[in-house]
Amino acid sequence: MNHIIALDVSKGKSTIAIYNGYKQCEFEGELFHTRIDFQQLYQKIEEITALDGQAPEIVFEATGVYSEPIEKFLCDYGYTYCRMNPLEANIQMASMRRHKTDISDAHELAKTHFKNDRKTTYVQEEYYEQMRAITRYYDEIDE
Secondary structure, X not given: OOOEEEEEEEOOEEEEEEEOOOOOEEEEEEEEOOHHHHHHHHHHHHHHHXXXXXXXXXXXXXXXXXXXXHHHHHHHOOOOOXXXXXXXXXXXXXXXXXXXXXXXXXXXXXXXXXHOOOOOOOOOOHHHHHHHHHHHHHHHHHO
16 A cells, blocks of 8 residues: 545644555644645655655545635646545544544544545546536526
C-alpha cells in the first residue's frame, strides 16, 4: 500500500496526517484553505507520487460546505479521494479513539484506512454538473 493522506476538515482549515506504506506517520500539521497552503499540499502530493510511483490515497470526512474547498482542489488536479460519511467514519474509528482532537481524528482516519477497503468517491465530469445546474434553474423558473 502506498502513502495515505488523511484530513480532518473544519471551517477554513484541515488537520492533516500523512502515513507511509509501513503505517508510520511522516507528517502532521494544519492546512489552511488558502491558495498558498493548497499549493504546498499539491507539492507534497507530487513528491509522494514521484517517490511511490503512484498518487497517495486521500481520505477525509464529508463536512458539508467545510469540505468543499478540499474537494474542489482534489477535483481540479484530478486526484482521486475517499470522502467518508461522518457516521461511517465515527463507527470505524470508535474502537481507536482515546482523546478526540482534530489531530487524533486525522491520525485515526489514516490508520483505519489501512484496515478498511474504502472505495474512491465518484466524481462526475464538469459538463454533467453544469447540465444539472441548468436543469435545476429551468425547473425553478417553471414553478
